[in-house]
Amino acid sequence: MGWEALFSLASVLFCFGMMAFTRVSPDLITSAALTLLLLAGVVSPEQALAGFANQGMLTVAVLYVVVSGLTETGAVGWIGQTLLGRPRSIRHAQWRLMLPVAALSAFLNNTPVVAVFIPALQEWARRHRLQLSRLLIPLSFASIAGGTCTLIGSSTNLLVNGLMLEQSGSGLALFDLLWIGLPVSLAVLLFVLLMGGWLLPNRSSAMEEFADVRxxxxxxxxxxxxxxxxxxxxxxxxxxxxxxxxxxxxxxxxxxxxxxxxxxxxxxxxxxxxxARDSVVDLQRIHxxxxxxxxxxxxxxxxxxxxxxxxxxxxxxxxxxxxxxxxxxxxxxxxxxxxxxxxxxxxxxxxxxxxxxxxxxxxxxxxxxxxxxxxxxxxxxxxxxVGESHPLQHERAPLALGIVLLMVVLVGLGWLSMLKGALLAAGLMILTRCTRGQVARRSPDWQVLVVIATSFGIGAALQQSGAALFVAQGLMGLAGGEPWLALTLVFGITALLTALATNNVAAVLMFPIALAAAQQLQVSLLPFAITIMVAASASFATPIGYQTNLMVYNAGGYRFQDFLRIGLPLTLLVGLVTLLLVPLVWPF
CATH class of the missing domain: 3.30.70.1450 (Regulator of K+ conductance, C-terminal domain)
Incomplete structure (x- = not known):
């Protein structure tokens, strides 16, 4: 392993340490790490900046504009009332939230699902006096878990399935993953419901801490x-x-x-x-x-x-x-x-x-x-x-919801990519005056976008320097000739790489290693491929592992250790479920 690989690993550890033990903004941390990698020559300027042109990052940016149309028309309130209802407790609220989100994410890209639910959830939590910090992490985790249920539920599933088609000429059907995705989703939902009271942060908002005496x-x-x-x-x-x-x-x-x-x-x-004033303003927003x-x-x-x-x-x-x-x-x-x-x-x-x-x-x-x-x-x-508060145009709420539904249908049928669908929806929101140009310009959360874009550059450094491959091959050498142990290491390494980089990078890096292991052990590639799909989606332990985690990271005012505290045991639980069921459904 050369100095470039060592420098890349040190940069990743720097990011983890700064996020875990300081209050420095995540976008500053990842930008500093990427700058050091660029100055050291580990990545080229093109590789460092590739994340800013990445379709995933651009899709998230455009979806903020789409969501502004839902917010400006008050449609987020309709979503909250229709899908979320009236919770009896925080646990009941988590259940009412996670179940529909997981179901939607099985058939839709989870990024727009989370993007639409965040403002609806903020309004819902305020109206029912719920701690937002106990709801946004479950929102992200439910969307991730739901994405494991079908072939189209996650881009990682499609990516690994494409690699399988190249190698063996056979792939998976739409609902084949339900055998593992459904148990994983149930495990995630039950874990959050049962353990969330101890593991999720319980922080009051500024509005609750500093009551308006007027x-x-x-x-x-x-x-x-x-x-x-x-x-x-x-x-x-x-x-x-x-x-x-x-x-x-x-x-x-x-x-x-x-x-x-x-x-x-x-x-x-x-x-x-x-x-209080803020509640009086909320009254003006009720249709x-x-x-x-x-x-x-x-x-x-x-x-x-x-x-x-x-x-x-x-x-x-x-x-x-x-x-x-x-x-x-x-x-x-x-x-x-x-x-x-x-x-x-x-x-x-x-x-x-x-x-x-x-x-x-x-x-x-x-x-x-x-x-x-x-x-x-x-x-x-x-x-x-009073902040950015202004009256809503409720009469355009059905139009805004119709535009989002059109986007979902066009993308779901495969007629448009997620980026093209989001661009079309954003344009229609502005043209139909569901949102105004100045509101659309202010809507993206640039801190989230910078973290996503710079994370791609850091992931490229791990891949280009050979650091990721060195770690993966070293750990795979421990498996010996035991298929189940090799499968366990594949899950563990993929989950680790997902936490360090992104899910798609982890899947791309691990597939050739898993293929070599399957050939050496003379067993089927299928259980290894399924395990990579689940493990690459098990992005629970860090906020930088998946873009939906980054989207809720700022909105919920979370700290790095909040994800680690609940995400690490959840990753171990998902790993246990996967390693027990995959060899039974797809034998070696």
Whole structure:
């Protein structure tokens, strides 16, 4: 083994150590390692940068744009309500999540499945007060496990099957892998459900740790023709938003002050809520609820163009002492008051009848230009945008879901590659205005994309330098003449290479070694090929082993050791299931 191989292995160990024991961003770590390999001449510039032109990386980038269309139209909420429902506990939530994800991943590329579910899961977790850190790793693991069930469930399965066709002229049918994929999927689901309580991190979000002490009062109206009329308060999800209280319902001139969770909504109901700002903003995103003020629809631009902005009224404000309606707030500022907070008090009556006081905090719906126009005005003590929050265009949600379904069908039938299907869907999202150009440009998570792209370069260094082949051949020498031991080593080495590089790189490196072992032992190649497929997909122990792990890594605020703690024993369990069943189904 030359110095290039030693340097490559040292670079990989550097990445592992930095990720495991520091808080340095993963994209900086992998970029630094790839830079060192490039400067040392272990990889050429073309090899180092090949990951940035890789179809898998580009597909993930384009899928962020597709997902922005689902997010901007509120379709992610539909996904959450339809597929995920209402969980009774965190374990029940994991079950409701993992089962459909594994089933979908058996027939679809798991990257778009995870990409679509991440925003839906974030909203679902917030609404039902669940720890997101206990859900995103199960999301990735379920998609990986489901991909082992069919030949098209993973690109690795297709790659190894292609190599088998080249060598022997025979391959696998679509559902042949179900004999091993189904037990592996069940093992993964049961392990996470039974052991997740101890092994998954339990971190509260910033919203839970730093509660908003301001109590906003907000009026919402049930829209006629929406899904809400006829549903109970509980079924509509209006009891689940954190730190938000439904104080009363105004209906046909009367008031229901003590609202039961079984009370059924009617079109035109005016709902008075009291609660935290972020939950008030979430109310604006529920399909079928509109701010009760009729001033909202008199603004001279479309709702998706507006922003939620928080302001604090100063003592010099010209409307202090006057009601919102008397002061003609909309005409003066081209903005509408969505909610009002005053010293934590609960305000009675309609917002339009409230007399403004110095120190009142208002949540406005306004054009983005409001910030520049009013930044230096003496009317306000504070002006602050509420993140990237803005009203959703629910009427385009069916169109956004239709575009995603079209992408899935075209890719599933093999008429388009995953990259071409994603590009088509992203273009349609922009053309149909399900998402806007500026939103699409901001949607990719560049940290995830950089880690994916640089990981390909590091994997190329392991392959080109001979480090991966040296390690694999050295360990295979331990097998002697025992087929089952050789199969065990094939699984272990493939899983190790998957953790170090990527699943496809591991499969490509291990196939010729497994072929040589099968020929030397004079046994069938098939059990070795099946084992490589499963082991290359067993990317549970590190976040860099599979791109879906990288996608949830940032979203869940995970640390490297979080994957190691639950992924290592899970990899051992999957290995045990594989090594017990594969020789029985596909004998040597």
């Amino acid at each position: 109590a906003y009062t907000v009026e919402m109206q049930v829209e006629a023709g929406s899904p809400l009329p006829g549903r109970s308060i509980d079924e509509a999800g209006l009891r689940q938003l954190p730190r938000l209280f439904l104080a009363e319902i105004e209906r046909e001139g009367g008031v229901l002050p003590a609202v039961s969770s079984k009370e059924r909504l009617q079109a035109g109901d005016r709902l008075l809520f009291v609660g 079928g609820l509109l701010p009760a003020t009729n001033q909202l629809f008199k603004l001279n631009d479309e709702r998706p163009e507006r922003r939620f902005i928080e302001v604090v009224v100063s003592s010099r404000h010209p409307l202090v002492g006057r009601t919102v309606r008397e002061g003609r707030f909309r005409n003066r500022y081209n903005a509408v008051i969505i909610a009002l907070a005053r010293n934590g008090e609960r305000l009675d009556g309609k917002l339009g009848d409230q007399r403004l006081q110095a120190g009142d905090t208002l949540l406005l719906e306004a054009r983005p230009s409001f910030l520049e126009q009013q930044r230096n005005a003496q009317d306000w003590l504070l002006i602050s945008p």
